[in-house]
Amino acid sequence: MNALYSMLMEQGALPPCRCTVSFVSMIRLTKINKSYRIGQHALHVLRDVDLHIKAGEMVSIMGSSGSGKSTLLNILGILDQYDSGDYYLDETPIRALSERKAAMYRNRFIGFVFQSFNLLPFKNALENVAVPLYYQGVSRRKRNRIATSYLDRVGLADWAEHLPSEMSGGQKQRVAIARALVARPRVILADEPTGALDSETSYQIMQILEEVNQSGITVVVVTHEHDIAERTHRIIRLHDGRVQTGDPVPVRQ
Amino acid sequence: MxxxxxxxxxxxxxxxxxxxxxxxxxxxxxxxxxxxxxxxxxxxxxxxxxxxxRDDAVNSIWMSPGRTSKPFEGHAIGRDIRFTNEDYDYIKNHIDGVEYITGRYNLWNNLVVTYGTKKSSFDVRSSHPDHKYLENTIMLRGRFLNDLDLEERRKVAAIGLPVAKFLFGDEEPMGKWIHINGIAYQVVGMFEDSGGEGEMRKIYVPIATAQMAYGAGERIHQLMFTVGNASVDESKRIENEVRDLLAKRHHFSPDDKRALRLRNNVENFRxxxxxxxxxxxxxxxxxxxxxxxxxxxxxxxxxxxxxxxxxxxxxxxxxxxxxxxxxxxxxxxxxxxxxxxxxxxxxxxxxxxxxxxxxxxxxxxxxxxxxxxxxxxxxxxxxxxxxxxxxxxxxxxxxxxxxxxxxxxx
Known part of the structure; x- marks a missing residue:
């Protein structure tokens, strides 16, 4: 399957995806450092990370476990603080934000897709998709209308009333993607989005993420699966908290 | 919000x-x-x-005479003590802190009481006017006994609500004459008592009248009085003074608990x-x-x-x-x-x-x-x-x- 896909891609049978990439910077990290204190020791997770992702790009971050890729994603997602360096998201400095402001930026800029879906188990698909809109103060009726259209976009309009427990992993991840998109974010951050899925479902999910990217949204995927990473424009490899230099071979050129 | x-x-x-x-x-x-x-x-x-x-005033002290159990001033034990009107006067006039005082002379229980064709037996008590304060008697109609009733030894009676109901039914009891063991008394008041039914099935007549009519002379069965809002210590002081006074008058030992049975409600209530x-x-x-x-x-x-x-x-x-x-x-x-x-x-x-x-x-x-x-x-x-x-x-x-x-x- 993987090989077939690569072959098709090399032959140019699949549409090129760089059409929406501009030269406007969406994510810009300079010399980001992050360490955790564990007992008396400091664990230096990210060391002088420089990263530049342009608006409309679709990139993947790869690295073995412990390479700091999850930490990097959390910093990108304003879920975690960094110790030193600079982070600009859509030309907005992300530095020492109040919880309130961080919440606002998360809501406006970023859509999250997680490995374990992280849907609220007691809410049905439609309600789950509508959660970010709730925190934007959108009225219930309008919320449901928008959420329905996004569920429709991921092909789950008929599943609106179902609870996550009644859905397959792929369906849950599609609900999660709809939820990530509903607030019209500039960036989708996907943390091992296919980690809990079989390969066929994984490709479906990647297909959706590619479509999302084609609509102009920057997509960052953290993964350890090569075939997944290879479907993005660019792979950023992390090793021991450093971005590996000299390597970033553009995959799709 | x-x-x-x-x-x-x-x-x-x-x-x-x-x-x-x-x-x-x-x-x-x-x-x-x-x-x-x-x-x-x-x-x-x-x-x-x-x-x-609820029945009795909580600030009251009750006394009834008994029989001596200790020899005193040359008197042998086993002597009956009897209260008289003089005891009443002495306590009333000589003891500080006594608020309301009454004696009680009990007629035989269940005397036959008649009005017209109605006939039943009720308890008849004779007392002083202050009795109503001791028993929490509440007047519904008319009045309780007064000093003039005693002075003139009037044949008047205050009757309890159940008594009035039984004897008079819907008829107006005030001013009517009832017979207690053949002696006619005029009804001057009707009362109820927070002590309940038993305390209301009673008839009160002036103690002086009863002593005369039933040949009791000066005798009183029971003496009781209230002490206002005296403290427990104060009530004990009054209790002791009264005990000493009565012991002296009747020649018994003040320590003789059987010669004078005394109940101090102030203390009990406390x-x-x-x-x-x-x-x-x-x-x-x-x-x-x-x-x-x-x-x-x-x-x-x-x-x-x-x-x-x-x-x-x-x-x-x-x-x-x-x-x-x-x-x-x-x-x-x-x-x-x-x-x-x-x-x-x-x-x-x-x-x-x-x-x-x-x-x-x-x-x-x-x-x-x-x-x-x-x-x-x-x-x-x-x-x-x-x-x-x-x-x-x-x-x-x-x-x-x-x-x-x-x-x-x-």
């Missing part, structure tokens, strides 16, 4: 977590219910004992009051503990609930919820559920007490149990506040936790 969307979200969350909601509600409702029952039982117990004292202060304190302590147990229970459940929701909180944060919104929602949930459950417990307790006081027959333990609403409501408010605090701290901490940690895949 009212946010319909927030409320819908809260109802939704509560309904989707029925067990958690039910447990929290139960521990709150149960705590309040227990408290209400406890406080109600305390009041019921107290009322029952106060009811025992003793019972002390017991009740103890019971009240006990009820308060247990009640307080119950509330504390309730608070601990609610806090516990809130703590677990918030812990259980760490992931949910992480998700909500990632979706753009501010810590304020998260804490606000959890606290609002906690307040809502504790308030509703507390109210239910309060309601259940009050209804239960109402049922008990209505359907449980009169008994020696409890009477008309009620709860002080202010206390019960304060307790409920306290529990609600506790629930809010118990929700607030873990929620605050959970909202501070980085979503990363909350969302970490196990």
């Amino acid at each position: 009212f946010n319909l969307d927030r409320w819908l979200e809260i109802f939704d969350t509560l309904l989707r977590h029925k067990l958690r909601t039910a447990l929290t509600a139960l521990s709150v409702a149960w705590g309040i219910l227990m408290l209400v029952i406890l406080l109600g039982a305390g009041t019921g117990l107290q009322k029952r004992v106060e009811y025992n004292f 003793e019972v009051s002390t017991i009740f202060d103890g019971i009240r304190l006990f009820v308060w302590i247990v009640g307080f503990m119950t509330i504390v147990a309730g608070i601990v229970g609610v806090s516990n459940i809130m703590l677990i609930a918030v812990k259980e929701r760490t992931r949910e909180i992480g998700i909500r944060k990632a979706m753009g919820a501010t810590p304020g919104e998260i804490v606000g929602q959890i606290v609002q949930e906690a307040v809502f559920i504790t308030a509703v459950a507390g109210y239910m417990g309060l309601l259940a307790g009050v209804v239960l007490l109402e049922l008990v006081s209505r359907y449980v027959p009169e008994n020696d333990f409890i009477r008309d149990p009620q709860v002080d609403m202010r206390v019960a409501v304060s307790a409920t408010v306290l529990l609600v506040l506790a629930g809010a605090l118990a929700g607030f701290f873990p929620a605050w901490r959970a909202a501070r936790v980085d979503p990363v940690v909350a969302l970490r895949d196990e």
